[in-house]
Amino acid sequence: MKKIxxxxxxxxxxxxxxxxxxxxxxxxxxxxxxxxxxxxxxNKFASVEVTDYVNxxxxxxxxxxxxxxxxxDFPPYELSIDEGQELFEKPFANGKSYAxxxxxxxxxxxxxxxxxxxxxxxxxxxxxxINLCREANxxxxxxxxxxxxxxxxxxxxxTSRDETFNIGVPNQAAYxxxxxxxxxxxxxxxxxxxxxxxxxxVAAGQxxxxxxxxxxxxxxxxxxxxxxxWGGLGTLHRRYAGCNKNVRAxxxxxxxxxxxNLEFFQSLMNQGLVLNGxxxxx
Amino acid sequence: MKKLLVVAMAALLSAPVxxxxxxxxxxxxxxxxxxxxxxxxxxxxxxAGLIKSAQKALKDGDAALAxxxxxxxxxxxxxxxxxxxxxxxxxxxxxxx
Numbered sequence: 107m108k109k110i111x112x113x114x115x116x117x118x119x120x121x122x123x124x125x126x127x128x129x130x131x132x133x134x135x136x137x138x139x140x141x142x143x144x145x146x147x148x149n150k151f152a153s154v155e156v157t158d159y160v161n162x163x164x165x166x167x168x169x170x171x172x173x174x175x176x177x178x179d180f181p182p183y184e185l186s187i188d189e190g191q192e193l194f195e196k197p198f199a200n201g202k203s204y205a206x207x208x209x210x211x212x213x214x215x216x217x218x219x220x221x222x223x224x225x226x227x228x229x230x231x232x233x234x235x236i237n238l239c240r241e242a243n244x245x246x247x248x249x250x251x252x253x254x255x256x257x258x259x260x261x262x263x264x265t266s267r268d269e270t271f272n273i274g275v276p277n278q279a280a281y282x283x284x285x286x287x288x289x290x291x292x293x294x295x296x297x298x299x300x301x302x303x304x305x306x307x308v309a310a311g312q313x314x315x316x317x318x319x320x321x322x323x324x325x326x327x328x329x330x331x332x333x334x335x336w337g338g339l340g341t342l343h344r345r346y347a348g349c350n351k352n353v354r355a356x357x358x359x360x361x362x363x364x365x366x367n368l369e370f371f372q373s374l375m376n377q378g379l380v381l382n383g384x385x386x387x388x
Numbered sequence: 389m390k391k392l393l394v395v396a397m398a399a400l401l402s403a404p405v406x407x408x409x410x411x412x413x414x415x416x417x418x419x420x421x422x423x424x425x426x427x428x429x430x431x432x433x434x435x436a437g438l439i440k441s442a443q444k445a446l447k448d449g450d451a452a453l454a455x456x457x458x459x460x461x462x463x464x465x466x467x468x469x470x471x472x473x474x475x476x477x478x479x480x481x482x483x484x485x
Binding site for chain 2: 145
């Protein structure tokens with residue numbers, strides 16, 4: 107019963123979005139895709155609450171969840187949030203700060219990313235926006251996979267916790283970027299001939315050697331993540347590159363068009379779920 | 389001893405002789421096919437390394453090894469290109485209907 111209520115609440119949230127004056131024909135197409143995407147997982151894991159998908163594999167594997175809940179007692183990313191805040195508030199050489207580049211002084215804006223930038227005609231991610239802000243203020247751009255960019259992203263994500271994505275598909279170009287990301291997600295690649303969807307849709311919850319692939323629904327909500335395997339914080343695009351390498355496919359550049367469009371697609375599939383970054387993963 | 393020499397010579401003569409020009413052409417073909425796959429976004433991680441190893445083996449005078457590695461690289465590059473073509477035509481088949 108609780109599950110039915112939750113699903114109804116989510117559908118209501120989507121239908122509220124559908125009724126908005128700004129909704130485009132492309133938003134409707136994406137919403138149809140999103141509905142099929144969610145239904146796939148809700149049917150596959152009938153006992154899992156839809157809201158729990160933001161927790162990755164811990165939503166579907168009880169043993170992993172036990173360990174993760176113990177880790178969350180003292181979250182390994184906690185200090186990173188403070189470090190990110192320090193970096194965020196530290197003025198640039200010109201006296202300005204990151205706050206000057208973002209709406210609402212950069213607080214609670216994670217939910218607005220990634221979006222399709224109509225002026226630049228490309229998908230704008232939070233990490234790309236952080237580096238554009240640095241460059242606009244005479245600072246060198248940061249590396250995109252770990253380090254300061256992940257700390258800044260972690261702090262900004264933290265200020266958007268429990269919010270839902272507020273992104274859309276405003277025009278044909280944005281829809282093309284979405285389709286490009288969708289095509290990437292479902293395309294087999296690498297010597298192992300595996301698509302993202304092979305592991306995180308078809309084989310989600312099954313054993314791949316000693317690992318259990320997480321469901322794709324909810325994938326982007328918790329980034330950046332503190333990953334035990336990395337021993338530190340990393341960005342979504344770092345994870346994408348790792349996944350590609352795992353299937354022996356040559357990875358793309360972090361924040362290149364391929365991964366930005368993939369992030370756009372995945373984020374649009376997660377509409378209605380809450381943002382919970384930064385988070386901890388295996 | 390004489391018999392052993394004869395056997396060794398016969399073995400040497402029967403071994404396939406690999407012309408380095410053939411191997412160079414094979415390496416070039418593997419490289420251009422790999423680049424086509426890369427341009428399509430479907431390059432595999434091991435192919436470039438195999439091509440490098442083939443080039444090194446040829447430089448070191450081991451044409452037979454170079455040919456073996458280049459053939460392997462070409463096969464990988466051709467398969468990655470086939471994968472790109474397959475994915476372009478069939479990616480939608482994998483989406484939930």
